[in-house]
Amino acid sequence: MELSDLFTPALILDRGRLEANCEAMRERCRRLGVGLRPHMKTLKSIDAARIAIDPEHGGIAVSTLKEAEYFAGHGIEDIQVAVCLTPDKLERAAGVARSIPRFSFFVDSAEAARAIAAAAMPFRVWIEIDSGEHRTGVAADGGALLEIANAFKGSRAFLAGVATHGGHSYRARSAEAITVIAEQEREAVVLAASRLRQAGFDVPGVSAGSTPTAVHARSGDGLTELRPGVYMAGDLFQAAIGSLARGDIAVSVLATVISHDRARGHLIVDAGGLALSKDRSTAALAGGDMGYGLVVDLDGEPAFGDLVVGGVHQEHGEVPVAHSALFDLLPVGARIRILPNHVCMTTAAYDRYRVVDGGHHIIDEWEKTAGW
Amino acid sequence: MELSDLFTPALILDRGRLEANCEAMRERCRRLGVGLRPHMKTLKSIDAARIAIDPEHGGIAVSTLKEAEYFAGHGIEDIQVAVCLTPDKLERAAGVARSIPRFSFFVDSAEAARAIAAAAMPFRVWIEIDSGEHRTGVAADGGALLEIANAFKGSRAFLAGVATHGGHSYRARSAEAITVIAEQEREAVVLAASRLRQAGFDVPGVSAGSTPTAVHARSGDGLTELRPGVYMAGDLFQAAIGSLARGDIAVSVLATVISHDRARGHLIVDAGGLALSKDRSTAALAGGDMGYGLVVDLDGEPAFGDLVVGGVHQEHGEVPVAHSALFDLLPVGARIRILPNHVCMTTAAYDRYRVVDGGHHIIDEWEKTAGW
Numbered sequence: 001m002e003l004s005d006l007f008t009p010a011l012i013l014d015r016g017r018l019e020a021n022c023e024a025m026r027e028r029c030r031r032l033g034v035g036l037r038p039h040m041k042t043l044k045s046i047d048a049a050r051i052a053i054d055p056e057h058g059g060i061a062v063s064t065l066k067e068a069e070y071f072a073g074h075g076i077e078d079i080q081v082a083v084c085l086t087p088d089k090l091e092r093a094a095g096v097a098r099s100i101p102r103f104s105f106f107v108d109s110a111e112a113a114r115a116i117a118a119a120a121m122p123f124r125v126w127i128e129i130d131s132g133e134h135r136t137g138v139a140a141d142g143g144a145l146l147e148i149a150n151a152f153k154g155s156r157a158f159l160a161g162v163a164t165h166g167g168h169s170y171r172a173r174s175a176e177a178i179t180v181i182a183e184q185e186r187e188a189v190v191l192a193a194s195r196l197r198q199a200g201f202d203v204p205g206v207s208a209g210s211t212p213t214a215v216h217a218r219s220g221d222g223l224t225e226l227r228p229g230v231y232m233a234g235d236l237f238q239a240a241i242g243s244l245a246r247g248d249i250a251v252s253v254l255a256t257v258i259s260h261d262r263a264r265g266h267l268i269v270d271a272g273g274l275a276l277s278k279d280r281s282t283a284a285l286a287g288g289d290m291g292y293g294l295v296v297d298l299d300g301e302p303a304f305g306d307l308v309v310g311g312v313h314q315e316h317g318e319v320p321v322a323h324s325a326l327f328d329l330l331p332v333g334a335r336i337r338i339l340p341n342h343v344c345m346t347t348a349a350y351d352r353y354r355v356v357d358g359g360h361h362i363i364d365e366w367e368k369t370a371g372w
Numbered sequence: 373m374e375l376s377d378l379f380t381p382a383l384i385l386d387r388g389r390l391e392a393n394c395e396a397m398r399e400r401c402r403r404l405g406v407g408l409r410p411h412m413k414t415l416k417s418i419d420a421a422r423i424a425i426d427p428e429h430g431g432i433a434v435s436t437l438k439e440a441e442y443f444a445g446h447g448i449e450d451i452q453v454a455v456c457l458t459p460d461k462l463e464r465a466a467g468v469a470r471s472i473p474r475f476s477f478f479v480d481s482a483e484a485a486r487a488i489a490a491a492a493m494p495f496r497v498w499i500e501i502d503s504g505e506h507r508t509g510v511a512a513d514g515g516a517l518l519e520i521a522n523a524f525k526g527s528r529a530f531l532a533g534v535a536t537h538g539g540h541s542y543r544a545r546s547a548e549a550i551t552v553i554a555e556q557e558r559e560a561v562v563l564a565a566s567r568l569r570q571a572g573f574d575v576p577g578v579s580a581g582s583t584p585t586a587v588h589a590r591s592g593d594g595l596t597e598l599r600p601g602v603y604m605a606g607d608l609f610q611a612a613i614g615s616l617a618r619g620d621i622a623v624s625v626l627a628t629v630i631s632h633d634r635a636r637g638h639l640i641v642d643a644g645g646l647a648l649s650k651d652r653s654t655a656a657l658a659g660g661d662m663g664y665g666l667v668v669d670l671d672g673e674p675a676f677g678d679l680v681v682g683g684v685h686q687e688h689g690e691v692p693v694a695h696s697a698l699f700d701l702l703p704v705g706a707r708i709r710i711l712p713n714h715v716c717m718t719t720a721a722y723d724r725y726r727v728v729d730g731g732h733h734i735i736d737e738w739e740k741t742a743g744w
Contacts, residue, residue, distance in 0.1 A: 007437075007460075007461065007464060007744065008460075008744075009744055010744070041686060041687070063686060063687045064687060065379075083630070083642070083687055083688070084630045084631055084640075085630075086628050086629075086630050086642075086704060086705045087705055088379075088380075088628060088705060089379070089628075092379060108631050109631065109632065109704050111703070111704050111705070112704055112705075115705075134633065134636055135640065135685060135688060135690065136630070136631040136633075136640050136688065167685065256458050256460060256461075257458075258455070258456045258457075258458050258508070259456055259480050259481065259508040260481065261506065261508075264506055268456075268507065268508050270455070270458075273651070273717055274717070274720050275744070277649075277650060278649060278650040278651050278652070278717060279645070279650050280650070280652075313507060313539065314413060314435060314716050314717070315413070315435045315436060315455055316455070316507060316508065318507065331483070332458060332481050332483050332484055333458045333459055333460060333483070333484075333487075344686050345645055345646070345650060345686070348646050348721065349720065349721070349742075349743065350743065351743060370721075371721065371722065371723060372379065372380075372381055372382070372647070
C-alpha cells in the first residue's frame with residue numbers, strides 16, 4: 001500500500017528517521033555517562049517505545065495515567081509519570097503500580113506528599129525541582145524539598161529520586177543559551193539530591209531533561225538519566241532551535257488538495273485545525289514563522305520551497321500560493337505531506353501511525369494511545 | 373456521581389443549556405421560515421444530535437466522513453457532509469450513501485464534479501458557493517457554477533442544491549456587521565439557485581449558515597435551511613461576538629489544581645494544550661482576551677472574576693493569580709471548570725461527555741466520535 005492509497009488526513013511516521021533520531025540520543029547519553037528515559041508523551045506508541053528505549057536503562061516517561069496504563073499493558077516495566085499527581089488520582093495510579101515492578105510519579109507539595117504517604121501503597125515518588133522554567137517543582141535550595149521527603153518517613157511510599165524539566169530551553173535561541181539551561185537543570189537536581197542525601201535520605205534517581213537541553217548538555221555529572229521526548233519525531237520548532245535538522249523530522253500529516261482559488265492565490269487542503277493542531281510556536285521565531293506547518297511532497301522532500309499552511313479552519317487548511325505554477329503541480333486531488341510546528345500537539349488527534357521508511361510505500365501501521 | 377468524583381481532565385456538557393440553545397435556534401429558524409440542519413462537527417454526539425434536530429426538517433450536517441458513518445450508524449437518515457469531497461474519498465462516501473436515504477456532500481470544482489459523475493453512484497451533491505469567506509466555493513455569478521451542474525447531466529449523481537458558509541462572520545464585531553454577512557450568504561445562494569433554475573436544473577435545497585449569521589439573519593427568503601453548529605455548546609468567542617450569553621455556554625473542561633507557586637503568583641491545573649486546545653481566537657477581541665479559557669467553579673458559575681488560563685504546556689495549564697486569597701480558595705486538589713475559547717477545537721480531544729443539568733451532579737454519559 002502506498003501513501004496515495006490512504007484516506008486523508010492521516011498521520012505518517014518515517015521509521016528510518018525515528019531510528020536515527022533515537023540512536024543519536026542514545027549516543028549522546030552514552031557520551032554523557034547517563035541513562036536515557038525516553039518520554040513517550042509525543043509518540044504514545046509501544047512500537048516507537050521499543051525503538052526508543054535505552055536497553056541499559058529500560059524505563060520510559062509518560063505524561064498521563066492513561067499512557068502509563070497503555071505502556072504497562074504492553075509490557076513496559078519501568079514507567080515514570082512525569083507530572084505531579086494529586087490525591088484524587090492515587091487510586092488509579094495504584095492500579096498501574098500493582099501491575100509493573102517500577103511505577104513512579106512526581107510530587108511538588110507537602111500536602112500531596114502527605115496524601116501519598118497516607119495511601120499506604122509502596123508508591124515510588126520523584127520530587128519535582130524547579131530548575132528555572134517556573135512551571136511546577138520546588139526550589140532545590142528551599143524548605144519544601146525536605147518537608148516533602150520527610151512526609152514519606154514511616155510510610156510505605158519512598159523516594160525514587162529528584163527530577164526536573166528545563167522547559168525554558170524552548171525559549172532559548174542559541175546552542176550556547178541552551179547549554180546554560182542544561183547546566184541549570186543539572187545543578188538544580190544535583191543540589192537537591194545532595195541536600196536530601198545529607199539529611200539521610202536515599203536518592204537513587206537524579207533525572208533531568210528536555211530535548212533541547214539533552215542535545216546541548218556538556219555534562220551529565222551527578223545525573224542518572226535524561227528524559228527528552230520530542231527528539232524522536234522532531235518538528236519545525238525543534239529544527240529551528242537546533243535540536244535536529246529539518247530533514248530528520250519523522251512525523252508528518254498526509255493531506256489532499258480539495259479546492260483551488262487561483263484568483264485569490266490559495267489552495268485548500270483537508271488538514272485543518274484538528275488535523276494539524278492550532279499550535280503556532282514557530283510564530284515566535286524571527287523569520288521562521290511556518291504558519292500551521294510546512295508543505296512537502298509525498299516523499300517528504302521539500303519540493304515546494306517555503307509553501308506553508310497559512311490559515312486553518314476546523315477541517316480546512318489554507319495554503320497561500322505565490323506562483324501559479326504550483327496550482328498545476330498540485331491539482332485538486334493531489335497529495336502532500338505537512339511537517340508540524342509542534343509534533344506533540346499534532347499526534348494527539350490520531351489513533352495510529354502509517355509507517356514509511358523513506359519514500360511513500362507503507363511498511364507498517366502502529367496504533368497509539370491518546371486522551372486521559 | 374458528582375463532578376468531584378471524576379478523573380480529570382474531563383469534558384462536561386450541561387444538558388439544560390444545550391436544550392435551551394437548541395430550542396432558541398429552532399425558534400429563530402421558525403421565525404425566518406427555514407429549516408434547521410444542525411451541524412454536528414462541534415459536539416459529534418448522537419445524544420446531542422437528537423436534541424438538536426429540527427423535527428420538521430430531520431437532517432444534520434457533518435464535517436468528516438467518519439462523522440457521517442457514526443451518525444448513519446445511529447439511525448440518522450439525512451446527512452450532509454458540508455465539505456468538498458475529492459475523488460479519492462468517493463468510495464468511502466458510497467458506503468455511507470448506500471446505508472441511508474439522504475446522504476449528500478459538497479463540490480466546488482468541475483474536475484471533482486466529473487469524477488463524481490463518473491463514479492456511477494446516485495450521489496446527492498451540493499454545489500458550494502463562496503459568499504464572501506473566500507475559503508472554498510465558486511462564485512454565485514461565475515461560469516464554474518453551471519459547468520459543475522452540467523457535469524452531472526446524464527450521470528446518476530444529481531443536485532441536492534446550493535450551499536454556502538459565511539465563515540467571515542467570525543471576523544465581524546457587531547450584530548449589524550453580522551446581519552450584513554447573513555444577507556451576503558442568503559443573496560449568494562439564492563442567486564446561484566436562481567441561475568441554475570433558469571438553466572433548467574432542479575435545485576431542491578438552498579442552504580446557508582454559520583452560528584453568528586443564523587443568530588442575526590433578518591430574512592430567510594429563498595433559503596430552505598440554515599446550518600449552524602457551534603450555537604449548541606457556545607464558547608467564549610461566540611459569547612463575545614454576541615451569538616449567545618456567556619451563561620449559555622454548555623461545554624466546559626473539568627480540571628484539578630495540581631500545583632501552587634505563591635511566590636510567582638500562579639497555580640497549575642491538569643488541563644493544558646491537549647485538554648483545552650491551543651485555540652487563541654479570543655486574542656483577537658479587543659479587551660476580551662481569555663487566554664486559553666475562563667476559570668469558573670464546579671457548578672459552572674463565574675466565581676473567580678476574570679481568572680483565565682494564561683499559558684499551556686502539553687498537560688499543564690498555568691493560571692496567573694492576582695489575589696493571594698485565590699490560593700486558599702483553590703488549594704492543590706481543588707476542582708474547577710474551564711470555559712473554552714473555541715469549543716469545536718476543545719471537544720475533539722475527548723471520547724465522551726459527562727452530562728450535568730445545572731450544578732455538579734452527573735446525570736448521564738454520552739459517547740462521541742472524533743478523528744477521521
